[in-house]
Every structure is written in structure tokens, then in C-alpha cells.
Amino acid sequence: MSKVNMAVDLGGIPMKNPVNTASGTFGFGKQFENMMDVSALGAVTGKGCSAQPWPGNPQPRMHEVTSGMLNSVGLMNPGVRGMVEKYGDYLEALSGKTSVICQVAGHSVQEYVDALALYDELTPWAAGFELNISCPNVSKGGAAMGSTPEGASEVVRECRQVTNRPLVVKLAPTRVPEIASAVQEAGADAISLINTIPAMAIDVDTRRSYLSRPTAGLSGPAIHPIAVRMAWEACNAVTIPVCGIGGIMTGRDAAEFILVGCTAVSVGMASMVEPAASIRVLRELEQWAQSQGVSDISELRGAFLC
Amino acid sequence: MSKVNMAVDLGGIPMKNPVNTASGTFGFGKQFENMMDVSALGAVTGKGCSAQPWPGNPQPRMHEVTSGMLNSVGLMNPGVRGMVEKYGDYLEALSGKTSVICQVAGHSVQEYVDALALYDELTPWAAGFELNISCPNVSKGGAAMGSTPEGASEVVRECRQVTNRPLVVKLAPTRVPEIASAVQEAGADAISLINTIPAMAIDVDTRRSYLSRPTAGLSGPAIHPIAVRMAWEACNAVTIPVCGIGGIMTGRDAAEFILVGCTAVSVGMASMVEPAASIRVLRELEQWAQSQGVSDISELRGAFLC
């Protein structure tokens, strides 16, 4: 079978293939160096960082559930500065071989702006930034910042002023079509989704959550069919590129996202249990594209028949 | 261990124990007669029926996914009259031993009202009615009637005029707290949730949906942690009783719903693969209640510690 051109453009972020990593499941790339060729990926997205370091939530922070896991890491991060000190050299070198995407975390519009401004200054090697607008918004009563079109577009509008580099906006699994349109309108260059789905797991013997908080985020194969549907909704709602995320374990799972219209995909939990999963997904995705007889992966984008 | 009083009251529907059946997964009860003691359940909820028979969707109507299944039955039903002709005698006899709940399907407010009026007339033996407000709303462009607080409360308000018997309102897995409050306000006696979560599964070889429609409803263990979270949100939003549904396979799964505040639970997909699953869930739930040292299951309702 002949080679398929796998290169794509995620809203100005050049990707030599569509496979990206889901924030928070891939450390800052370096952790995988011994176990796979990180530079072979289309992009690498690191853990979300804020202007100031965050401690995140107390233990326990994870619990396994049927075909997935719950996490309540709570966006623990060393802060943009701390991250750059520790991983800057590695990521700068990596950026010569693949696109490095830095994720921005915040609890308020100002925090997003501050973190992004720091990134813009300290990470000249970043190909673009991802705004994680699904973290708890302390300044607005604990609801997720990205859970309303108004909240989401406010963050994006303000962040848009801060950098000229591409902005990917990562959506929560809620009210997807409305919020996707709102963030495109506000200046996003691309959208990624889904973040984890809020969920619960209770130890019925002790009557307590298995985690340190009542709710936590569900990821893994359990959420895949829901994630594909939401990605389809997003692709139908916007004209900017979309990166599909949720329960990708195989190239076929990734292919579903491409078929509903996604430009790229991110591998999440799979990398935690099989470190080189993203590379396998990439290989399988390429094989599928070949089997479909196309010369460019973009011919399959949105090629879902319905 | 001493006996636990398992009887509960679901908004005026007396249940000798908290275990109900999820509409559409239990036929009209009769199908299970050879395989379990249907009358031992706390309640039996049948497939949703509309005033006129509905054909539902074409084949294929189901596809198995990781730890769950997608269905697009499309609310096929024989109509209230057809159902009563075929199952009325059986259900009337059953109603002497357990509460029979009849589910109402509709595509518009008028259709709900018409179906409920027919039920009210033809099913004097029904202990109450469940309004499935997640069917596509033909008069409002195909979106689910129950996907906005306004749409949901309109249906409930109108239906409230039609019958004096208890009305359970079954919510879609979207905007739960808002819609739960809205339907309580509009006169619901109880809430049940969740219905299936919209999802997709694509055959990447043919690029087509595995089902006859692009999206379908996800049920099974995959959705359980999400369903528990949504039930918790509903219980926190309303004062009327809540029936928890979603991925219940064991008594422990059911117990999670009780702990977050549910009065009852419904077993869905589990009954399809293990016909007597609901009876096993009941037995395990009772054992759990005993192990918790209570004399009445209601002592465990909302006993989640957080």
C-alpha cells in the first residue's frame, strides 16, 4: 500500500500526523522518553499549568471503575515558571521535532490571562497553547468556567489579546455545540474535547467517596462513544479544526474521531497503562487510512456517511 | 442479621422494596415470568407507549460497545390501546402484588397529554405514570423535549392536569439540577434518571454508523459513575423522591444511588443479559442494608458522607 500523507494543521499548529497527547496523562513528555519515541508524535500537550503553582487535591486522587478511571488530581502543577525550569530545555529540544502545546489552567479570567502571558514570554518554543476551560471556577461559585457559552467566550476573548500564537480551547463535556460556537466567535483557533466527565464512585461499606472529593472526572474506553458524539456535534458547530479526545485505545477509535470531522486526536488514559500507546494508535491510524485507499488523511476527515 | 424494612414510597407509588425496572429493558414484565418472580420487585415499569402506535427506527437498532450498548429502538410501541389489549390482563393481575408504572412517550406536549389521558382511562390498575421527556420533540425541531427547563416544565404542567395519580418524570442526562427543579415546580411527584446518554459508534471500514441513525443511546456499566453523579445532583436539587438508573449490575451499584439520596433504583440493561438480575440486585441490596446495621432502608437514603 502506498504512503498516506498524515500531516495536518490544527489551527496554525503544524502536526506531522494527527496524534497528540491528552493533557495530564503524558506528564511533560520527558517521562516517556525511555519507553517510546516521543518526537514521532504529531504534537505533545503537557499538563495544564497556572501562573502560580497549585497543590491540587488531597489523596486519594484516583479510583478505577469499569472500563475507565476517575481522577481528582485537581490540576496540580508546578506553575508555568516551575515547569519551564524543570522541563523547558527538554521541551525546547523536542520542539525542533514535533509541536509542543502548553496547556493553560486557571480559576478566573485573570488567572488564565496571567498564566498565558507567562507562557508567551517563557516558552518561545511552544507551537501553541491549549486553554483548559473546564476547571472549577472559584471566582464564580465553583461552576466550571467553560460550562456556559458566556463564561467560555469571556476567557477566550481575554486570552486572545495575550498571544498571537494559536489557541486551542478544551471543552468540558457539556452544552458542546453552543460553547463550541461561542469560543470560535471569541477567537479560538481550534477546539479540543472532551475533558473528563464528572462522575462518582462510592465505597458503600464506608459510605464515602473512593476519592477525596465527592465527584471526579471519568476517562477511558467507557466514555469513548459519548466523546465521539460530542466531537461530531463540535465539528458540526464550528469551522475551526477540532481535536478529538476520549477513550482512544486503538487506531480504529481514533479513526472514528477523524470520520466525524476531527483534524487531530489525543490519546489519554491509554498512555498511562501502555506508555507507547500513542505510537501504536498512530501506526494503526495510518494503516486504516491506507486501507481506505486515500493519499491524504484529510480525505477521511468528516467522511462519516449518514 | 435482622430483617431490614425495605419498603419505600416513590412520590405516592408504594414500593415494597426499592427495586424497579428501567423502561424499555423489561418488556411489559410478562416476558420475564418464566425466569423470575416478577411480583417480588418493588415496582415494574414497562416500555413507553404513546397514544398512537409507533414503529420506531429501522434496523440496526443496537450495537455493543465497551461495557455497554447503544440502542436506537426509537420508542417503538404498540400504542397505549395496543399495550392494554395485549398486556392489560397480565398487568392488572400483577398490580395486586407490586406497583405497575406505565410510561408515557410523546413527541409534543399534546401527544404526552393524549397518551396520559388514554392511560388514565384504560389502566386503572397503574400505581402511577412515568413521563419519558427525552423523546425527540417533533414540534420543536427534533431536540429532546426534556433538554431545557422550559420544555420539561411545560410537558409536566400539562400532564399534571390530566391525572391525579403519581407522576414520575424521567430526565435526560443533561442540565440535571435545573431541569429537576423545573419539573418539581411543575408538579412532578418524583424524578427518575438517567435515560441513555447520546453516543456514537462508527464502523470505520464502511464509514457508517453501526446503527441506522448517527447517534444512539448508551447504557450499561460504562455510564454508571456518571449516572450516580447526576442522581446526586438531582437529589440535591429537589425535595421529591428520586429513582436512580444507570448501569446497575449489583446491589453495591444500587446502594450508591441510595446513598446519594435516591428512594428507589431501576435495573436496565442487566435484565436483558441476566433476566433475574433485578431480583439478585434486590437480594444484594438487602444484604448490604443488613450489613450497615439499619432497620429501615430509608436510614441509608442520602447517607453518603462527604
Next chain:
Amino acid sequence: MSAPSNARVLPVTILGSEPLAPGFMRTSLACPDLACQIQPGQFFNISVPGDARELLRIPMSYVGADPSQGTVEIAFRIVGNGTRRLAGLPTGTRTDLIGPLGHGWRYPEGMRRALIVGGGSGVAPVMALAGRLARMDVEFHVVQGARTSREVIYENEIRALGAARFEVTTDDGSRGTKGFPTAVVGGLVASECYDQVYACGPQPMMRGIAELCRKAGVPCMVSLETGMGCGFGACATCAIDTVNGKRGVCVDGPVFDAEEVIW
């Protein structure tokens, strides 16, 4: 849909499996309660252990049952995860099934000669039928459609049951008539006087045979396949369009009069 009468959850033990043709398996099951009840055309819904992510059972027809031994034989094509696991279950594996399910083949009164058409894995559900017709002393002809000569299955058994005529078609022409079974069934229904045609196989084959029979004025029964959530009338995932409205393949079928089906 009418409720099944005698379906139960029954324990079953795998007695052994062997390949029947490439990608085709025959498996023997110990299930006395099923063996003494199941009728040709009925099926059961078996739980196949080995992948806890897959909850649904697999619907299976049977090839033959031996009530005295309490055994049932099935034959199936490996098409997906479930059938792959089923094929690999070691002898002695215990699981369970729900059965017997559905309504089987019907036998018109005074039937003297019948045509049986089986295509691909659709041969399995007609084997038990052939055995029944043999015991009823009905003369029967068999047309088997296969993709290629190596996939012609149960030939010896069909001959041993006394098929008065045995025709083979292969998609690739490597044996018998090249083409689908419809290629020979047209001629047969025109020239032989069948009281009944029975068909099971891929949907297009059954549709084609139904059409040929309609034209020739010969009654035809088909055994249909759909995805099944439960197999016993609880979920409505198996419903198809018929001239009598939607009907459930699991409880109203899987055998239908071809005239009833809206193809």
C-alpha cells in the same frame, strides 16, 4: 410480541470444538434441558465468557440435538469478538444460555416435497430442519451456497439424511454452479413441485429466494437475523418491518413467512 413459553436460563458445558471449514467452527454443548426441548429453527442466547467488557449474549441456532445424550451441536462462522471467544472456549468451560427461544420452522399439512436453501452460516439453522423432514418422511432437496468449495459444510451429513437432491453454488465457481443460491433455485422452483421452500442465509439471498418463490407461487419461509439485545422479547432491538407491522425477530421469528417480510 408474544412471551416465550419455555425459555429458561440453563447451565451449559462446552464439550469440544473443531474447525468445520476455514473460519467456521462446530461446537458441541452439554445442555440436557435444551437438547430435549429445542425445535428446528429455534435458537438460544449464549453467554460467552472471556471478555468482561462484552455483556451481551450471542444468538445461536443449532445443527442437531441428542436428547438422550443431552447434547446440542452448533456451527458458526467467526465474525467478531464474541464468536472468536466462543471458538476458543476450552472443553469443560461452564457458562449459561437462555433458551429455547423463538418460533421454529413450520410444516404445512400434507407436505411431500420441500426445498431447503442454506447460505454461509445459514446452513446451521437448516440442518436441524433437514433432520426433522427426514424423520417426517418428507422428500427434501438441498441447495447450499458457499463462498468457495472449502466452505461447503455438512455435505456428508446432508447426504446421510437422505437429501434427494444436493446442489452447491459457490461465489467463486470453485465448486458447483458459480454464483449465489438464487442462480439454481429459480430453475428448481419452476421445475420441481415443492410444497414449501425453507431458506436461511444472508439477507440478500433470502430476499432473492423469496422473490423467486413468490413468482413461482411456492410458499417460502425464511429465518432472519438481527442484532439482539435480549432474545426473549424484552428490549425491541430486534424488530423488523413486516406487512403486519413491526415484529420481533426473537419472539415472533426468527422464522417468518417470506411474504410477511418487508425486505
Next chain:
Amino acid sequence: MSAPSNARVLPVTILGSEPLAPGFMRTSLACPDLACQIQPGQFFNISVPGDARELLRIPMSYVGADPSQGTVEIAFRIVGNGTRRLAGLPTGTRTDLIGPLGHGWRYPEGMRRALIVGGGSGVAPVMALAGRLARMDVEFHVVQGARTSREVIYENEIRALGAARFEVTTDDGSRGTKGFPTAVVGGLVASECYDQVYACGPQPMMRGIAELCRKAGVPCMVSLETGMGCGFGACATCAIDTVNGKRGVCVDGPVFDAEEVIW
């Protein structure tokens, strides 16, 4: 968190398992690449086949490794689905693990006498340590805490390694001192001159020992346990509070100076 240096996905074969005590198993693994690298206190993250719904690996310390045979021995308590499946894997099962992971026990220069405290399944991670101290010619005492006398494990091995003192505590008093290991450790750290105390066991036990050591002015190291999503620094699910901020148990630990941990 610092990146692991030599962690890899390594193939592993189960060589055999046997019960060590009720609910406790010892299992021997063939994994030459691990056997020649892993250091006392390090761990690995093993994939346990048998339930496809459960994706996460199980973190495991080791009891001993034989680089020449390429084998590693583990000991574990059956506490949930994963450990139950692990205990049941038949000899010859092939799977994989990620390892070696984390930082192991450290040995202060000039150490002459150490106290090792193991509680419950925490005995496993200190066995390899005892072996190392023996080879380093460091005198060591061992306190083992168990729920009951039948759960005292590896007694012969500990004596054979040359423990200069071996004390047992049981929760129910069925052997040794009744109570938790803290009941005897207080006296020991006061009367014996330890250069280092090493502890692994339930969190409250380690906290208690850390407190006793702090009071006695004896350095103490503990091996901590948390749920782990990845085991190699990718997910931050294992982070705990320390005086140096959040640190990852998988890559910064599992061994920490007790003084660093905020209990």
C-alpha cells in the same frame, strides 16, 4: 517529579504461586531485565490479565530477585479484584510490567545497625532491604506486625538472613506482643543505637513509627503507598503532601525520609 531513568515495559512470565498465609500469596516471576536491575524499595507496575474492564496496572514491590535465574519474587495480600486475579494466574501466564520504578531505600554512610519494621503486606518491601543489609554487613533488627499469628510471614527467611533480633507483634495478641509494631518500636529505638529505621506498612503504623523516631532522634525512612494511575510520573494521581510541597510517590518515592512527609 524527576523522570525515571531505566523504566521499560518488560515481558514477564508467571512461574508459580503459593499461599504464604491466609489471604497472602507469594508469586515467582520470570523477568530477567527486572531481576538484574531492581533495587530494594523500588517497585514495578504489572498488568494483570483476566478482566478486560480493568485497565490499570498493579504496583508491586519485590521480596527478592535472582539476577542469575532472571527471577523476582513478590508477596502480596489479596485485597481486591486485581490482586485476586494476580493470585490466580496459572503458571506460564505471560504478561508485562513497567519497571523498575521509583527510588529505593537509601543507606546512610557508616550505618552499622538498623531497625526494619514491616506491617502486614508492608513486610514484602522490606525483605529485599533485609537481604541488602545482610550483604552490606549491617546489623539489623526486624519487627514484624501481623493481625494474627498465622499471618506472620517470611520468619525463616528473616532469621536466615541473620536478623540479630526478631520481634513480632499481633493485633490479637496470638503471638509476640499484643498491639501494633509501635508497641515495641518505642522501646527499641530508645534502648538500641540504630543509625537508621526503615518502615513499611499501614499509614498509621508508619506515622506512629516516624513520630517515635523523631522523638528519639533516629533517622527514619518509610515506603508509602497511594493509588497509582501510571507509576512513572505521567499523571500526578500519586502525589502527597511533603514539607517540600507535593511529591509523587511513584517517582520521588515510594521511599521518603519520614521527616519529609506531612502525615
